[in-house]
Amino acid sequence: MKENDSYYTISNVSEGTYKEKGSKFLAFAFPVETEEEIDLQRTAIKKKHHDARHCVYAFRLGSKGERMHASDDGEPAHSSGPPVLGKIRSYDLTNILVIVVRYFGGTKLGIPGLIRAYGSAAEDALQKAQIIKKIKKKDLQLQFPYEEAHTIMQWIKAQNAEIIWQEWDSDCRMQLLLSESQYKKIKEIALHKGQIKILPDNSPK
Numbered sequence: 001m002k003e004n005d006s007y008y009t010i011s012n013v014s015e016g017t018y019k020e021k022g023s024k025f026l027a028f029a030f031p032v033e034t035e036e037e038i039d040l041q042r043t044a045i046k047k048k049h050h051d052a053r054h055c056v057y058a059f060r061l062g063s064k065g066e067r068m069h070a071s072d073d074g075e076p077a078h079s080s081g082p083p084v085l086g087k088i089r090s091y092d093l094t095n096i097l098v099i100v101v102r103y104f105g106g107t108k109l110g111i112p113g114l115i116r117a118y119g120s121a122a123e124d125a126l127q128k129a130q131i132i133k134k135i136k137k138k139d140l141q142l143q144f145p146y147e148e149a150h151t152i153m154q155w156i157k158a159q160n161a162e163i164i165w166q167e168w169d170s171d172c173r174m175q176l177l178l179s180e181s182q183y184k185k186i187k188e189i190a191l192h193k194g195q196i197k198i199l200p201d202n203s204p205k
Contacts (some may be wrong), residue, residue: 078120161177
């Protein structure tokens, strides 16, 4: 499996803590896949910790980590959300949300202290999480004459590709779940064998 076929995320909710000068920082790391999930988790944490001074968060989404955001939630600019996001990126994780709530202890920490505190709390949560490797998958539907079935099945067996459904007739159809490298390879095979067609609609008729 090629490296760009995969990404890293977490499989479980984990928690971390950090204390400095009376302030307590509680971190929560969640596996997420959508911004709707992020909103639900943020709402739940803010409700549970309604008496906390700040509820800072950062997330990264997409198999390439292309969507990301960090919020300081009232702390000085770039003192809290970006350090949390920085920890997520340092672990090369995506599809993840980290929330850090702060209970103020009466003493200001200054921007360097806040950067250290929020980053440390986030890192504690990430260290306690179960990090897993996931394979990027996409589906593809093929149509081919029966005489090409042997070629297709040989390739599927060699690649250990997953068949979602199949239909055998004079014109055969099949839907596969493939890694990105497998997807590119089967498209090349279809290009060189004119009788094998890739259909735009991935659902059975």
